[in-house]
Structures are given as C-alpha cells and as structure tokens.
Amino acid sequence: MQSDYAAAVSSLAGLGIRIIGSCSSDAWDTDPLVSSAVPPERRPKALMPGCRSALVFGIPVQKCISDTSPSIWYREHYKVLNSYLDMAAERAVLEFERRGRSAAAVPRDGYIGIKGLQKDPSAFFSHKHSAYLCGIGTFGMNGSILTEDYGPRIRLVTVLTDAVLPEGRVTDKQTCNRCGLCVRSCPANALSISLYQEVGFDVEACVKRQDDLASEGISPCGICISVCPQGSDSGRRGPAGTPLEIIRSYRL
Numbered sequence: 007m008q009s010d011y012a013a014a015v016s017s018l019a020g021l022g023i024r025i026i027g028s029c030s031s032d033a034w035d036t037d038p039l040v041s042s043a044v045p046p047e048r049r050p051k052a053l054m055p056g057c058r059s060a061l062v063f064g065i066p067v068q069k070c071i072s073d074t075s076p077s078i079w080y081r082e083h084y085k086v087l088n089s090y091l092d093m094a095a096e097r098a099v100l101e102f103e104r105r106g107r108s109a110a111a112v113p114r115d116g117y118i119g120i121k122g123l124q125k126d127p128s129a130f131f132s133h134k135h136s137a138y139l140c141g142i143g144t145f146g147m148n149g150s151i152l153t154e155d156y157g158p159r160i161r162l163v164t165v166l167t168d169a170v171l172p173e174g175r176v177t178d179k180q181t182c183n184r185c186g187l188c189v190r191s192c193p194a195n196a197l198s199i200s201l202y203q204e205v206g207f208d209v210e211a212c213v214k215r216q217d218d219l220a221s222e223g224i225s226p227c228g229i230c231i232s233v234c235p236q237g238s239d240s241g242r243r244g245p246a247g248t249p250l251e252i253i254r255s256y257r258l
C-alpha cells in the first residue's frame with residue numbers, strides 16, 4: 007500500500023512540483039538552529055495540536071524574471087507563485103484527508119502585507135525553517151534558503167499533518183559560498199557579512215524598502231535573490247538594456 011508521503015508526493019507531482027521534503031514536528035524542539043530561532047508558540051505542535059510531521063515543498067522563481075527585480079514582472083510572478091503554492095498545499099491537505107489523516111495548510115504569507123510586517127516583522131510560521139529541517143537547503147547570508155538547483159530562487163510552503171512522514175535530515179552541505187554579493191547589492195544595507203543569524207538581518211530596513219517600492223507599485227525588492235550566483239539556474243539571464251528599462255519603467 008502506498009505510504010502517506012508517497013501519496014502526497016504523487017498528488018503534487020501532478021501539479022509539476024518536485025522539490026519536496028518532510029520532517030518530524032519534534033525537530034523544531036531538538037534542532038539547535040531552529041529551536042533558538044523559532045519560539046514554541048510558532049512551531050507545528052502549537053499551531054496544530056496532534057501534528058506529527060510537516061510536508062514542505064517549493065517551486066522555483068524564474069531567473070529571467072528575477073533578474074528584472076524590482077519590477078512589475080517580478081511582482082506579478084511572485085504573486086502567482088504564492089497563489090500556486092497555497093493551492094498546491096490545499097491539494098496535499100485533501101490527499102491526506104482522503105487517507106483518513108488530519109492536515110492543515112499554512113498560508114504562504116502568514117502576515118498582513120507590509121503594514122503587518124511593520125507591526126510584527128515575522129510571519130506566524132517560517133517555511134524557511136521547515137525547508138531547512140527537511141534538508142531542502144541551507145541558509146545563506148541573504149537569510150534565504152539556498153538550494154543547489156536554484157540558489158535562493160525558490161518559494162516554499164508547508165502542510166502540517168498528524169500522519170507520520172519520513173524524518174528529514176538537515177544537510178551539512180553549505181550552498182552559500184559567502185561571496186557577500188547579496189550584502190553589497192542590498193540598497194537598504196539590511197544584510198551583513200555573517201553566517202545566517204537573526205541579528206545579521208535588519209528586518210526593519212528591508213521592510214522600509216518594501217514599503218517604498220509598494221508606493222511605486224513594484225514591491226517586493228528581491229535584489230538579494232536575483233544576484234546570488236549559486237544554483238544551476240544562475241547562468242540564465244533576464245533582459246538587459248532597453249528591454250529591461252522598459253519593464254522597470256512600469257511604476258507609479
């Protein structure tokens with residue numbers, strides 16, 4: 007008989023989703039990095055009583071579009087990816103429920119826009135830490151999860167469930183090469199040359215930049231994602247010269 011995990015993977019494969027992992031909900035309490043970064047009230051077992059596992063999956067950000075960021079093209083792409091992930095998470099929930107399990111999709115963005123981030127700069131759940139625990143990738147200096155195929159150009163979502171899924175393993179392979187390009191490219195000076203730690207990221211400065219861009223209709227920023235040389239997609243290039251200027255001229 008097909009396992010719960012195999013059934014969920016198969017249902018997501020039908021949506022073209024292939025970056026998938028899982029981990030035990032206990033991992034939030036035992037992993038040193040995650041347990042120190044994520045408070046107990048924002049962990050799976052607090053959000054879904056009876057939760058035993060997390061299923062995490064992602065889809066890539068297209069490098070060609072990312073290279074135009076910040077822009078109307080990147081903004082629209084970002085919205086579509088988020089909606090697609092939320093829809094796919096509901097698909098996985100339905101599959102778990104069909105098999106007699108309980109499950110809950112955590113929304114892609116668990117905060118209320120930029121005003122919400124100004125009030126509380128963290129979403130109520132961190133998909134990045136979920137992905138880290140599943141071994142999907144490791145943190146880079148830009149605070150994002152980096153993968154071998156796409157560097158930081160990946161959007162993630164999580165489904166919590168009482169099904170027992172395979173326990174993921176944190177990978178010890180650091181994908182970030184510490185080149186510092188993301189740090190030097192950040193227009194808000196929100197990043198610092200340090201290994202991933204909460205203190206190395208000035209969330210307020212980043213949110214202020216998103217707010218400024220939103221007033222021009224082209225949030226989010228995304229420069230620290232686009233410049234990262236890691237990922238086998240990094241050789242792909244977006245438009246340059248006049249085509250890029252045209253795209254970037256679409257702002258309020």
Ligand code: SF4
Nearest residue numbers: 192212215227228230
């Ligand atoms: S999204 Fe933009 S402002 Fe925020 S850290 Fe990245 S480059 Fe800096």
Ligand code: SF4
Nearest residue numbers: 146182185186188234
């Ligand atoms: S740009 Fe360089 S330092 Fe920044 S996340 Fe990518 S590899 Fe790491």
